[in-house]
Amino acid sequence: MTIVLYDLASRDDLRFSPNCWRTRLALAHKGLAADAVPTRFTEIADICGGGQKTIPVIEDGDSTVADSWQIANYLEETYADAPSLFGGAAGREYARFVQAWVQSQIHTRLARLIIKDVHDILTPEDQGYFRESRERAFRRSLEEIHAARDAHVDDLRRALTPVRQVIESQPFLGGEAPLYPDYLVFSALQWGRTTGSLALMADDDPLNAWVERCLDLHGGLARSAPARAT
Numbered sequence: 001m002t003i004v005l006y007d008l009a010s011r012d013d014l015r016f017s018p019n020c021w022r023t024r025l026a027l028a029h030k031g032l033a034a035d036a037v038p039t040r041f042t043e044i045a046d047i048c049g050g051g052q053k054t055i056p057v058i059e060d061g062d063s064t065v066a067d068s069w070q071i072a073n074y075l076e077e078t079y080a081d082a083p084s085l086f087g088g089a090a091g092r093e094y095a096r097f098v099q100a101w102v103q104s105q106i107h108t109r110l111a112r113l114i115i116k117d118v119h120d121i122l123t124p125e126d127q128g129y130f131r132e133s134r135e136r137a138f139r140r141s142l143e144e145i146h147a148a149r150d151a152h153v154d155d156l157r158r159a160l161t162p163v164r165q166v167i168e169s170q171p172f173l174g175g176e177a178p179l180y181p182d183y184l185v186f187s188a189l190q191w192g193r194t195t196g197s198l199a200l201m202a203d204d205d206p207l208n209a210w211v212e213r214c215l216d217l218h219g220g221l222a223r224s225a226p227a228r229a230t
């Protein structure tokens, strides 16, 4: 049975959410067919009978699972015979650390760089919601954040140093093949790739080779995703 994934979408149906990309890649890793239903910020409250605040959310038969971490665990347990997302119990605990690092160190830095780009691709209804909620959270206008972004690119690149150091000696964070930590980090960069008008990596960054490998995974799932024209 096809799993339904409520997937954040722009006005032009770009799929840009880092949290939803984690789930899309996790589903593909497990070899599961998924229908990624385009969902706008202002539609989230109406999905699955109401009550959801964020996406991704999946429906798998009678099961509804919210939160990308809960979904990864659900998939790992429910589809235990399919390739593992974590590589065992200890790997699962390490993946939690990687997730916390990505959220606190990478998403926060990326948001400063691309927040205006995200706004610009949304539907008019979503733009109103997004501007109001994000300007309240950042206590600055989207335009002010955007105007300062060039000064922060190097900060993001420096923050990715731990990934760069590992990738210099192995193809994926998971070793010879990707595991969920690869999807956690890569999905953040896919957020920038799909929405951004800015080159996140320098041309000679060793991380580019790993990004290319991730773009190729699962039949080029992430590479084939439409991105904003620059």
Ligand SMILES: N[C@@H](CCC(=O)N[C@@H](CS)C(=O)NCC(=O)O)C(=O)O
Residues within 6 Å of the ligand: 008, 017, 018, 019, 020, 041, 044, 053, 054, 055, 056, 066, 067, 068, 069
């Ligand atoms: N902890 C959640 C966070 C999910 C999340 O924040 N999703 C964003 C999209 S990337 C969202 O739905 N935001 C709704 C909003 O800002 O109103 C997860 O990992 O799934």
